[in-house]
Amino acid sequence: MQVTRQADALRLAASVVSIGTFDGVHRGHRAVLAALRASGRALGLPTVLLTFDPHPRAFLQPQSAPRMISTVDDRIALLAESGAVDHCLVLPFDRALSEASADDFVRGLLLARLGMRRLVVGANFRCGRGRQGDIDYLGQLGKSHGYDVEPVALHATNATGMDVRCSSTEARRLIQCGDVRAAAALLERPHEIHAMVVAKAPARASGAAEIRLPQGICVPPVGHYSGAVRAQAGAPHWRPALVQLGAADGMARVLSDAHFAPMPGSAVSVRFFSSAPA
Template sequence: MQLVRGLHNLRPQHRGCVATIGNFDGVHRGHQAILMRLRERAAELQVPACVVIFEPQPREFFGPETAPARLARLRDKLELLAAEGVERVVCLAFNRRLRELSAAQFVQQVLVDGLGIRHLEIGDDFRFGCDRAGDFDFLLQSGAEHGFSVEAAATVELDGERVSSTRVREALAAADFTLAERLLGRAYCISGRVLHGQKLGRQLGAPTANVQLKRRKAPLHGVYLVSARVDGQRHAGVANIGVRPSVAGDGSAHLEVHLLDFSGDLYGHRMAVAFHRKLRDEQRFASLEALKTAIDADIAAARAYWLGQPLQ
């Protein structure tokens, strides 16, 4: 899959494609349905299937503090899109210039001049352009003018409600991992590289792999039963996502995973952590002994959970 960063990097050879536009955070089942239609249209017209995304996502641009945590970082999003058969991703910087484009300018500069679009596949609620003035009817009209077709993908629902990234976040916040999995079509995972921690975990009797979150906000907080995939192997474990109030921290969120019955060096390896059940909220303990007692109980709960249960 080809990644084009910025409108200015679109070259004449990139013109001619079918495209869709959006955040695609999590690449959930609603997104997957649109992407399937996109692939079909690409095959019919014999042009590449292209997805236009924004960095940062518009809500992050308008309110960095209040924007919701992402389900997946850019790297994971690109992998998920590639797995859905997307051939090209055009990642546009969402900045003042882009937000000030009128709907008509967006169509002209991005879709027509930039992409040479042949067909646009879009959710029927999709809005774009300055003040979100561009809607489906506007796109239909623009398509007729500029010679591209526009199709609204049917809304994908689950249990009578629309599937959305927001709904996946709500399911995660409620620790409803079964619902999150049904919305996503796969188990919810956070992946990243294992970094060096403060090496306190060993002292606590629970060495942990610190998965790099960088400045990512996490959509989960607390202590969870997890399974982690690293080097092609699955391990059962327990994990904490939080700021570790019991030990001096820098206030940023960490994902720390203790794998059951594992000893080995994981520094620098890529780990994908799947979440199965919430055990408790993160707490501030008065002493390291109290923290150790709590972590021992978490590990015991994980052992009981995985006993007689196949590792997923």
């Protein structure tokens, strides 16, 4: 997968395009990705996924911007692993983009630069100033501009004991209320964060480390969680761990086995499997 961070740097004669933040790359996103790949193969065209950094609400409504499930780099890695995307175009969401009409967005970028022949998006997709560009609007626009629109239903899941639409919003809600098991069912993998080690374990607590949680990333509430930990440098294996999230803002403690001995300043990855007794 080729990653491009400037629209001007990517020009294609024809392509199949999908658009969205794709935070967490959850089950619904994977349905869109599968449809994107199928359309690319059927039409014999490269696939393009256009995503944004930061999240549009972080620009438009910073006071209510959501905590992200995954960083933009993690999102790119998950998209690459899907095998569905040939080109990932990461655009900064800025004032110019927020003020562009749906028509200008389609004609100026998707058609002029990407040669879009089909747009594959979730059935609730909207784009353009005032969110004017819904599926019906974009479909009508396509009739005069030579592309079609393929809406993909975002599958429901009973991960929470009830049918809910797959969405990043729902995954965030589950994580932030501590139901990391249900969140994993929606994400199709354990929720994972990357953190920085700030203190070594005392000698009597071999296999423990104090970590600083990343800012702006969705984390569970105060409590104890069964999970796994892995040093990001030179440690290919995940080790079982107890993750203790305390009241201190941005800090946590990870307890694992004696082989887990990261140095202060090193990076670790932490996965959450389920709530654990205190």
